[in-house]
Amino acid sequence: MNHLSVNFIIEKFTISVKSVLSMIQYVNNKSVFLIILIKTEMRISMNNKQFCLLHQFLNKAVSLLIVFIIVITLSGCSLPWNQKQISETTISATEDNADFTEYVNNLFADLLSADMVSLHAYVEHPRDFGINDYEITLGRYDLDNPDDTSDYTDIISTLKSFDRSTLSAKQQITLDELLMYIENELEYSDLYMFNTQLQTTTGIHVQLPLLFAEYTFAEKKDIDEYIELLCDVDGYFENMAAFEKLRADNGYFMEDTLADEVIESCKSFLETAGLEDGAMISTFNEKLASVDGLSSQDIADYKAKNVSAVNEHVIPGYQSLVNALTSLKGSNRYSGGLCNYPDGSRYFEYILSSTLGWSKSVDEYDKLVDSYLKKYMLKMQSLALKDSSILDKFDTFSFNMTDPVGILTDLKKRITDDFPEIPDVNYNIKYVSKALEDYTSPAMYFIPQLDNLDINSIYINSSGTSASELYPTLAHEGYPGHMYQTQYFAATNPDWIRYILAPGGYVEGWASYVEVLSYNYAQTGNDALNKMYAANYATVLCLYAKGDIGVNYYGWSEDDVYRFISQYGFDDKSVAHEMYYAFVSDPGNYCKYVLGMLGFEQLKTKAQSELSDKFNLKNFHQYVLDMGPVQFDILFNNLDAWIKKKNNIKNGMLP
16 A cells, blocks of 8 residues: 555643633523633643544655644535445444455554554554564655545445445444545545644654653564664654645745744753653663563663664754754745635645544534533533532632542542443553653553553643642543543454544543543532533633634634633733634644534433433443444434434333
8 A cells, every 4th residue: 555644643732821711691681790710721631642543544644653643633514425324333244244354454554564653552563463564664755646545545445345234333333434534535635735743732743752752662673673763763854844845835834933832842852852861861771671681781782772863863853853944934825724725724624524523514513612612601600600609619629639540540430330341451650751841731641552451651741730630631541531441442342443543533522521521520529619610621622612613714813812712701812822823733623622522412412312211321421432433423323223222122122
């Protein structure tokens, strides 16, 4: 296959808001004022975990770190597919179709073979997955044929050649997910000029040191391949700079304000990269100690090779990227949100559709956010009217538990009534190095290798997340968020390719959905205050999604963002400035968290409405988890059958 690229990232956004939320809500023709203090650091728990699987089969990008690249997902008005094309999953074959399994496993192998970081991140023993031939590379953009779509058409043709009735239920879901994904990519494949890996907060320049830090050493071969990968960093960034030059020649290079942020984060990394206590050196030395069979001489030699690779390839690579970006400043012809670029509105539609896979127009998404904004604010109003003292307590709210392991243990215990049980999970709590604290998200989860599920890492950024705020953050990353969902999904024995297809709207939407729920589990001694804070947090999430859509689809300026947030009490232009450039830098990023969360709320509402007193939250969550990460059209399309089955069971009928 030609090089397809899949995107994942590690993200967990922190937005600093130094203001007070003053919400004005009109109910029954009465103006009710809620004044709610928002913490100095307003955490939109946006968590792109490393393998938060953000994807983009864009073969133009020859896989620039399948495990990284930025996923862009979409909601379109003119989708290449629609709900009517998605079949309800029906059990026709009782066993898996061997030919289909072979095909999707080969596709999985081809995708992972495109870059070594992705390959190693997903599997410890490639040969067990039929991967015997791979290059030790970080990947490259295909600059000669950026618009080649032959891979897409070939895959679509092959997938459609399979008789659906011969596939098991599990395989039918894989087929639907693949077809939706690739047909969407094909439809928007001409928009490759928008693709960049250099977002200010989630860009590869920020994530690469963390990806290297999590690169596991099980044997000497892993160490040798790691050193070789380090030696590819300068070539990797050189290729990336060449693609950014192509974008610049066409006027698509980032605005100078954003370029300066990327440059400064690169420079910050360079300040410590070659130091003995820097992340690139110290982490490597620590991991060597865990490898069996290394002599003292082996260890000394490897340490020397690592230092040499960092100094001769990693540091020059970052410096060359700084130089290239500096030279390209001032070349952009367009500015502001995506809609100000040629085909930019269409690209924003693509972003939403690829992430969410939900047949809604951007206008419909915007109205959906409005409806939930009203819902959450009314919830806050209701709580405040019942107990006015809650407002006085809001600004001093904090979670009682501050120990990460204790929090995860507590969450695991308290979610049992609402979520299906999973076996015990081994995990490690780690902390972001000081050199990276200013440029990485507050927390992140790294998924384990498919053949080594016991290695789960949750990183905490001490400067980005205070101890008193860890409870919902770890709900997002751990139980019942990313780690829990990942482990549950693995236990369903899915087709391997679904691990790298997982839509960001499902993955991050689920984590955001359960993060809001987690306020119900916190033992703070004030359930009403917990509910108030949860509603407030959900409101803030919606405000950011509204701004993301406003800037990138409706053309809001920075002043428009300020006028919008001013309606909610954010009377601080620096906040508007920060928000505006967050939306410009990473279009659609907030949408996948928020719209994904609202997608699960919509699914739950539909199930509650149709099942009435037969509805059970735990059963609903099991349905979502059993389906695994898929597009929302697939989730909604299969929900009717699930509801019917539950109704039949309750009525004493056979399912």
